[in-house]
Amino acid sequence: MNVLLFLVPMALLLGLSGLAAFLWSLRNGQYDDVQGAALRVLSDEDLKP
């Protein structure tokens, strides 16, 4: 069962990093304009020819 000593912290760490990523995206204002984000991705204006 020694594998648990490795697996359990790993699982917790993965979960925590997911939570941290979500909180970062929330603070970053990524949920302020959900519909706009879906449309902005289709715009090519920012591409240099």
Place this chain on the structure above:
Amino acid sequence: MAEALDLSVYVKRQDDGTAHLDLAVEGIDCAACITEIEGGLSHLPGLLAARLNYTTHRLMLQWEGSLDPATFVQELDRLGYRAHPFRARALEEEEARRAQWLLKCLAVAGFASMNIMLLAVSVWSGNVSDISPETRDFFHWLAALISLPAVAYAGQPFFRSAIGALKNGRTNMDVPITIGILLALLMSVIETINHAEHTYFDSVVMLLFFLLCGRYLDQAMRRRTRAVAGNLASLRAEVAHRLDQHGEPTLVPTVALRRNDRVLVRPGERIPVDGIVIAGASEVDESLVTGETSLRSLQEGDTVYAGSFNHAGALTVHVTAAGQGTLLDEVERLLENASAAKSRYRQLADRVARAYAPIVHAAAALTALVWIATGSSVHDAVITAVAVLIITCPCALALAIPVVQVVASGTLFKANVLLNSGDALERLAHIDTIVFDKTGTLTLPEMRVANTAAIEPELLETAARLAMSSHHPLAAAVAREIRSAKPFPGVVEEPGRGVRAIVDNREIRLGSPSFCGAEDLAAIMAGENEQASVIAFSRGEERVVLLVRQALRPDALHTVRALQDLGLDCRILSGDRPAAVGPIAHALGIASWRGGAKPADKIGELKLLMANGKKVLMVGDGLNDAPALASADVSMSPITASDLTQAQADAVFLGDKLAPVLDAITISRRAHALMRQNLVLALVYNLIAVPLAFLGYVTPLVAALAMSGSSSLVTLNALRARGKKVDPMAKASTGPSRLTEIASQGA
């Protein structure tokens, strides 16, 4: 626009020297708009950032230097978008903060429940195979380590609400939730210390996750409605001509006006403030204020109210502080009393919670007592009692009502009804009497030509095109007969008489009957229709007289019939003269009506109805209706109503049609039926689960299955509140309703 609009009152200066402005933009309906607007503004010097929020249709601008904010509005106008300065209301910002907070709580609960479930499933499967007690204890400790801080953080919305309720000596649904959560956690920790087989960490965190989902959805729905209402309010935000010391007018937003300013009000404009006339004489239409449709003549020294419509001459108004007028004083005093009475309504959920909490807690106590009496140890008895509490923790019950509310208010949103208060649905479902105001509610807020059928369409169109060049209110009503056309070139306006132009070598005129040589026709028409104003049109030898008056909403008759078919008692209670109310009541088939009612009379009438056990819906728009709206069981007002009135209404409807009133009632009735069904479902679940828990069969696995099962069942049932598609007719209306269609796209 000859005068530039002074927007400086909306500009926020930041510490780093940059300026900030928010605009609500009309006409955003495609993806290309984003780049068009942001790209189209980028050439302005000093502009640091322009970001369009497509969800809320708001444009955030940030710039440095001395850029005039009005240039943005002009530039957007050039691009084909109308923009209005927008200032977030305090309430909306508060809601946005709360939504963020709920989302954070939801994320924490979600993270915790996933990780704990990982551990819990291992323990469940280990319990039936070969898990060693040491490993199990290790997993339980880990689960405790995750869940205790997670619950402490994510449970705050419930803990705060429960403490708030208890402080006020009430109970709500959050009280049993909080007690259940805390007891279950405490017991699980004790069990972990005792090396026991079962803990409930997973159930607690999952419960929290489900409940937060319900809370967040509820919040999101309300916020979307608020955002649309906020945009509409800024589209309506009015401007005024403020006079400086030298008597020069500048165009400023009404919010920038201060007491003792002087304001110029031209004919055809709405008076923006309460004040006293210091120069000029005119006639004003105060129908938005009092419901009275005939004009009041004004002279120097008379008091005017915000919302009145200036018909005849230019007025200079000295701005006084709000609430000095006798009418406003009375309205505000009545409002205070009425609002106090309304807060006594108890929501269905709270009523259920009041009955539910004592029963559940009694059942848990009874369980403990019975187990001890039958010879079990105190430890076993307490554990079973806590299991009863956990299984009855009102997960499904707490979701039963909010989820229906969310779905139903989404449906209402599509039917052009915006709900102001969450419990309005329940109150709407109960009503049996509807009291309508007349002016602006049954009738359209603006005047229309009444005798269009008797006029040749081609002639009417010419008249309407000519009317577009005039600012006179009667001409504006004629101009409303066509939607899209350009005004004739070379139109000459003769002040006080009318407008004329030469088209196809013939002179056309629109104005007073004498101006068009149609006094004889006008005299006949006026004799037949005392309520209407007349305006004449001539083209060469052809002459017609147009009757302009307040027209019924296009579907008023149909809607009132449908409401009566539902068994609702429809009444009219108007501040207008009885002579003006009678014909409308007759046309709509409404038998009981009353005219000339003052604000206090309206309240008296409603009180009388309510004393007779009637549940009354009041629909009104005038300032004089505000106290009546507040004192009725539930109230609605059109979006054209005055701000004070809208603030009192439980729901606001958009567009030219009256159908949203009917939709609101049918949707809320269906929603209420579903709420009750959901409560019964939750109750049946408890009837099955409690005996099992009582007998000690509820393991954490059973609790997890039962809780998620009942919650899903209740949520799925709530989705039925969407019901059938809303009548497509309701969508075809014009004006502001287009906005909601845009806002509701993809929502």
